[in-house]
Amino acid sequence: MMRTMTLRKLRASRRRGSSAASEDATGGTGSRDERKQRTRRALLDAALELMQGERSFSSVSLREVTRSAGVVPAAFYRHFSGMEELGLALVDDSFKTLRRSMREARAAALPATHLIRRSVETFLGYAHTHRHHFQFIAKERFGGSSVIRFAVRKEVHLFTSELATDLARFPLAGKISTEDLQMIAALVVQSVMMATEAFLDMAPNEPDDAAQLYQQTEKQLRLIFIGAQGWRSKPATRA
């Protein structure tokens, strides 16, 4: 709870100094709009960075964000009405990159059976290269403000729906109703997300735990597909 540098000193060393501000975005070239988008991204990135490791989104302050974006607090309001709006923008960003990755993976023509493995692989790839985005999602899926929480859930739901339509292309999916496919997809997404989150904040010097986690998750997926194989949807009881 102690800062070593006073506000004044920090601000004095800001212009092209960048000693403490990690994401300085002011200055530079480009059209007015480009420059604006740049500091907007600086704010988003700063917020994401600040929650790495120990903190939750709701514990990150507006001033902290502007500080490490290299901008004065008041400037924040030129981009967002408050932290909640920034949070929603982060949800958007995170899923935009995720969906892009998955769409590319899907684009490669599929031998059906390898499709799941490929999907899981690209998902893990996403989680690895965009780990900040993923960890943000993982945290805000349960914690924090309800509006952000629901935004995340809506996106996750959409994501599982896409997986469900992929599953429908499977040969042995004939006996399974679309509703049940959705339920199976939810189970898969759940497991993979959980495992990924656990994996990401594991101590990197304990590779044994990581291997064990990976094996367990693979087994879980296999068990789910065995279950799906034996599944028989009741003829939809609809009124």
Added chain:
Amino acid sequence: MMRTMTLRKLRASRRRGSSAASEDATGGTGSRDERKQRTRRALLDAALELMQGERSFSSVSLREVTRSAGVVPAAFYRHFSGMEELGLALVDDSFKTLRRSMREARAAALPATHLIRRSVETFLGYAHTHRHHFQFIAKERFGGSSVIRFAVRKEVHLFTSELATDLARFPLAGKISTEDLQMIAALVVQSVMMATEAFLDMAPNEPDDAAQLYQQTEKQLRLIFIGAQGWRSKPATRA
């Protein structure tokens, strides 16, 4: 971000007034030790209450806690060294009540097949009557400080282990290694916790969604058991 009552007025109306302080614990009868434990609980309860709905644990301030516990900030340090220690105490409390419930459920002699249903029922019962405790666990499982996060995970792991030993008593569990039982138990716990969390912060005026969620979760469990039925553990590849 605006308080309607000034600090002075609030504090003036505190003694036996209890207009804003919901968990006033000072005064009353009992031995010294009893009185101490009472305000300790008041602090814990206040913290739990403050995070209901919108907030995460890390966004609740020490002063807020003492304020709604009806105690002066400095008194906090007679019980905890800081908010983190209080958080760990909350983890402990939450799982203590959960484990007590489950142990009782297990005590009733089991017709084996009904045991799972009974377990899920008591778990849901716990989540319903101790919803504050459960929601705390659900939030801090991913968000917030790592020491609390790991404390929660350790307890969840222990919990799934207990479920795994229960599963071992099942007739058709013969072909399954203990390691694989653990992995199946993890899958079950995961699904039930997820569903419960989703259920608890659903709008209470939308019973259709609740019913649909319940059905889906039941299906998921059934599918998992179908999978378990078809599961065949490889003869343990141990060195």
Added chain:
DNA sequence: AATTTCAGTGAACAGTTGTTGACTTTCATT
């Protein structure tokens, strides 16, 4: 009955927070 122990008090501290209004400066339009 005298003394120690200690949960809770009250006040002060330095620092941080969100939000505001009037300002400068720079780009894009007229």
Added chain:
DNA sequence: AATGAAAGTCAACAACTGTTCACTGAAATT
């Protein structure tokens, strides 16, 4: 070249934060 828009600055505000210290008063010990 004059004019407008607007991204970012500066300074100030009231409120809140965690932590400290010497203190009080009542229960527990002697």
